[in-house]
Amino acid sequence: MRPVYAVGIGITKFGELWERSLRELITEAGLAAVADAGIAGEDIESMYVASQSAGRLLGQEQLGVLALDEAGLADTHIPATRVEAGDASGAAALRTAYLSVASGAHAISVAGGVEKMTDVLEDEVATAFTSNSDMEWEGFFGATLPALFAMMARAHGSEFGTTREQLSAVTAKNHGHGARNPGAAYRFPIAAAKVAQSPIVADPLRVLDCAAAVDGAAAVVLANDEVAARLDGPKVRIASTAQGSDTLALHERESLTRLESTTIAASAAFERAGISADEVQVAEVHDVFTIAEILALEALTLFKPGEAAGATEKGLTTYEGKVVVNPSGGLKARGHALGATGLAQACEIVEQLRNAAGDRQVDNAATGLTHAMAGTGGTSIVHVFRAEGGGR
C-alpha cells in the first residue's frame, strides 16, 4: 500500500449552531481543509462524507453528493459517497478515504463528516444516540445509550472498584482541556465535585458524565506520498488504520467491561504502524460517557484493565502525565456531533503533531492516535498518526 498523508484539515466551531445549516457546516469544513492543504477543488479524486443520522433527523440521504454539490464540484463528477458506521461514521469515512489513497485508486481524497442535531426535538436526538444499540432487543425494552453504559459502569465498578470520584475526574479533565479549545462547544471548566451533583440520567451516570449532542463538521484531505512531497507545509502521516467489530447488543458480549472491538483495532493499528502503545503521546478517544473513556483507555492497552480510572484521578491522562487524552476536550467538552466526531478527532491530532495546537499543545508530540466507537462498541476504529521531520 502507498503511504498516506493528512495534508489538510478543516473544522467548524462545535455547538448549538442555530443559525447554521448542515450544508453550510460541511462546506465550511471542506473549504478550510482544501485551503489548508494548498490544493484546488478539482484536484480531489474522491470524497467520503460521514453522517450518522441525516436520514433520520433531516430526511436527507446522499450526503456525499450533497457535500460535493455544495462545494461547487458537481461538474467534476468524481465519486462522492456517504459512509455510515453509527457514531463512528467520521472515522469510517477517514478510513475509507485512507484505503482509497493507499490502494492507489486515488491520489487525493477528502473525508468529511457533519451532523446537524439542533434542528430536531430532544427525544429525536436521544433516539439517534440509542439507535447505535440493538433497537429490537435493547431499545424496544427501554434501554437508552446512557443506560447501557451505566450498566457497563456498574459492572466495571464491581470488577475493579471504579469509584464515582474517578468517573468525575474524566469530566473535570476533559473540560479543563476543552476550556483551552476555541472550537469547543463547552469552553468552561467543571469541578469534579459538581458531576455527582448533576441530575441523574441512568444510575450511576449523571448529566455531567454524558457527552452532549451538538452541531458541527470536520474534514481531512488525504494524499499519497508523491502529492504530499509536492505540497508545502507540515507532513503528518496516517501511519495506520484499523477497524474492529463486535456484537450489536451489549448483552451478547463475552465481557461487559472490555471493549473487544477496540482491543482488536488497536493491536492491528499498532502493528501496522510499527509502534507500541507506550509510544503514544496524545490520544483522542471516544468519551461519549465518562466510563467510555475509562473502558477505551484500557481496551487501547494504554492502561491495564482496572487501572485507567485510578490513572485519570492521578493526572496521568493530562499534561505532564503518561499520555494526554482528549486535548480537544473530547466528546464531552468539544461536543459530540455524531458523524463529524471521528474527523474532529483527526483534526486535533494533526494539529498536535504539527505543533500548532496553541494553548493545548502537547510537548514534542510526534505520535498520536484517534479512537472512535459506535454505540457500546459494536464498531471501533483506530488511526495512528506520526509527524515526519519533527513537526512544523
Place this chain on the structure above:
Amino acid sequence: MQVPRYWREQNERYNLVGSSCANCGFTMFPRRTLCPKCRHHSVGKLEDCAFSGRGAVETWTVVHQAPDSHALEAPYVLAIVKLDEGPRVTTQIVDIDPSTIEVGMPVAACFRKLGESGGAGVIHYGYKFGPVRD
C-alpha cells in the same frame, strides 16, 4: 411502524422462544438464522427452544431520563439478565424496590405491556423480569 415488525417477534417476546443448534448444541436468544458458533453447518438445524424464564441479574441501572415512549414508566430498572440456559437479555426488572437489587439476584420472566405504537396503534406486550417468588 407496520404491525408485522412486531408480530414477527411475538413468540420470542411472549414466550421467550429462541433457537438451539442441533449441530453444536449452542442455545441462543432471540432466534437466529445461523448459529454464530458453527455458522453454515447449522443451516436447517436450528430448532425453536423455549427458555425457562429463570435467570440472574448480571448488571443493572435505574433509568431516570427515559425516551418519550417510556416516559410514564420512569424511573425504571433496566438489567442484563443471564438466563439459566446461558443467553443474556436486556430487560426491565419490575415489582422491586431498586435499593434491594443485587448482582446475582435470581429473577423470573413475567408477561407485561411494553409499549404502544402511538395513541391509537397496536399495544406491544412481552417479557419483563421480576423477583422470584416461591
